[in-house]
Amino acid sequence: MxxxxxxxxxxxxxxxxxxxxxxxxxxxxxxxxxxxxxxxxxxxxxxxxxxxxxxxxxxxxxxxxxxxxxxxxxxxxxxxxxxxxxxxxxxxxxxxxxxxxxxxxxxxxxxxxxxxxxxxxxxxxxxxxxxxxxxxxxxxxxxxxxxxxxPVKHGEVLLFSIASAIYLYFFRKGHLAEQTKGALSFLVGKDELPIAEREEGPNHRRHGNTLISRLSESSTFQRINKSLQTTPKHFLCQHSYGCVHYVTKSFIKMFGLGYLVQGGVKLLGALPRIYRNPSAVWHAIKHQDNFKLGAFLGCFSAIFKIVNCLLRWLRNKDSEVHGLLAGFLAGWSMLWYKSSTIALYTAYKLAEVLYFKGISKGLLPYIRxxxxxxxxxxxxxxxxxxxxxxxxxxxxxxxxxxxxxxxxxxxxxxxxxxxxxxxxxxxxxxxxxxxxxxxxxxxxxxxxxxx
Incomplete structure (x- = not known):
């Protein structure tokens, strides 16, 4: 320089x-x-x-x-x-x-x-x-x-965890813009939102997870699903069935989504090579990055829900503050799929959210x-x-x-x-x-x- x-x-x-x-x-x-x-x-x-x-x-x-x-x-x-x-x-x-x-x-x-x-x-x-x-x-x-x-070891994961903690605290309070709230609702579900913020349709709980519904059609998965549904649930929990079912369903849904998305990207990248090397399709489908993204998304959603349920059981009360700890711990799921791009983007979007909140409260100036x-x-x-x-x-x-x-x-x-x-x-x-x-x-x- x-x-x-x-x-x-x-x-x-x-x-x-x-x-x-x-x-x-x-x-x-x-x-x-x-x-x-x-x-x-x-x-x-x-x-x-x-x-x-x-x-x-x-x-x-x-x-x-x-x-x-x-x-x-x-x-x-x-x-x-x-x-x-x-x-x-x-x-x-x-x-x-x-x-x-x-x-x-x-x-x-x-x-x-x-x-x-x-x-x-x-x-x-x-x-x-x-x-x-x-x-x-x-x-x-x-x-x-x-x-x-x-270099800071796992620095991007730490940054992502801090940003996730603040985001999910606001999520639990229902103090996020519709677009951001919608994205987080897709990732962790609407059951941790304040009741007035859910806006769920009549079939939300029954048909909210197509993957789980299809898996449940087989007798084996049907028995497992029913067994999980009957697990204990704290009276403050807003999800329909037992806490174990709540967490497991979320993990399977997001893991499957992550695997399919990353696998689709890998498959598109392999298309030009298929004629010369047909095995490129199989390598794209089983690529370890597919598993890593699936594990990242699945663990993020599951850990967030586990911590919220656990804190309700331990404290016998519910609080949006639970979102801070749950979001921070869920953020460490990025160890599966470390990405400075995702971490920085999340942090900058959070800075934007905080900036506009500061403007709305008269604490920060609006910069045209x-x-x-x-x-x-x-x-x-x-x-x-x-x-x-x-x-x-x-x-x-x-x-x-x-x-x-x-x-x-x-x-x-x-x-x-x-x-x-x-x-x-x-x-x-x-x-x-x-x-x-x-x-x-x-x-x-x-x-x-x-x-």
Whole structure:
């Protein structure tokens, strides 16, 4: 990382450093535009279509809104990618050289601010939280790589557990927005909500678990199910049958869901290989990640319910405070499926909830355009790191940047950035662009002699 003081700079051209596949700045922007556009259409076309089907949108949505929403998000992502390389060149031409800040952060901030203004307002908050998540993890990776701190063992699990404790405390009180309450109700059920908050239909208890219902059709499972239903239940428990049945049913439901979801993702990833390797289907179905996600979701739901029931038995009273301990202990189920992405996203969503609660009570000021500011700064920081030290990015996000730009982000000559950051070329130390020597005199040997 560059030190404070006199700004460091490099005097190479845009072609030599950035768009090494073409000497033309305009052609470079056009090439990136076409690559990002192509990938954005795939991403948002699939995402919005699948989301519309899963949400059971009506025909009117698909006829009148789907294409418009896809087009707006495609415009947003395409603008962000294209303007980054454009501002990369513009700032170089304005200042005559590349400075540490303008090479990545300022160029990306200019592009991100313009792009996010083109996206729908309803999506800006989600994008802001996601990019803040990526930026936080990136910063953590940076300080670890520099040896400034030591990694915290199970740090992501601890963070997730703390966030889960607070979330489920509010859940027990019924003090969450409908969307968040709905998500948690799906994960842990509605029986721990305040009675007035449940809004359950007449068939909620009878048909709330299709998997359990189908399993119960067999005589063996039917006997087991009935046996579990008759287990003791505290008089304060709101679930229909015994506590053991309540917990077991929840575990099976969420374990099955997690296994199916992760298995479906693995199976989709295996589809291109099926023709050459039919066994890829079986490997996808039995992949250990399927079991891990199932165990994570199943244990989370089951532990939350176990603790709530146990505390009612031990204290002979019910309290929303039980949600704190139950949520914290349930959070440790992430040991099955450790994910800094999930932990950080949960923490940032909680921060958003707490922020708006603070606003509603007059304790915190309302910041207009906070989502725009957070997205622009976070994205600028992540892109800056992608320029100078991509080895510190989350691998999945770096691969996304490569894919969405047709690998053009990977063709930067980071050897030229080593005066600004000595490890800039760590991700590909032997890479050297195939320059058109009509537009540069720079060679690998000349750079070595200069250094």
């Amino acid at each position: 560059a030190v404070l003081g006199k700004p460091k700079s490099v005097t190479c051209t845009c072609y030599e450093l950035g768009h090494t596949w073409t000497p033309s700045c305009l052609r470079a922007s056009t090439d990136v535009l076409l690559e990002v556009l192509k990938q954005a259409l795939k991403i948002y076309g699939t995402l919005y279509t699948v989301a519309g089907i899963l949400k059971k949108r009506d025909l009117r949505y698909f006829k009148e809104k789907l294409l418009r929403e896809i087009a707006q998000s495609v415009l947003f992502l395409t603008t962000n990618g294209t303007l980054f390389i454009s501002f990369f060149c513009i700032w170089r031409k304005l200042l005559g050289r590349f400075f540490y800040s303008t090479t990545g952060f300022v160029a990306a901030a200019s592009a991100s601010l313009t792009a996010i203004l083109l996206e729908r307002k309803s999506r800006r908050g989600l994008l802001a939280i996601y990019m803040a998540n990526v930026a936080t993890e990136t910063a953590y990776r940076m300080v670890l790589s520099r040896g400034w701190i030591k 355009c906070a989502d725009i500011i957070i997205y622009s700064i976070s994205t600028a920081f992540v892109f800056h790191v992608a320029v100078f030290e991509p080895h510190n990015l989350r691998p999945a996000y770096w691969n996304f940047l490569l894919k969405v730009t047709g690998n053009k982000f990977g063709t930067m000559n980071r050897r030229l950035l080593e005066p600004l950051y000595k490890d800039a070329a760590r991700i590909a130390p032997d890479f050297w662009p195939d320059y058109d020597m009509r537009y540069t005199s720079l060679t690998k040997d000349s750079l070595l002699r200069r250094s």
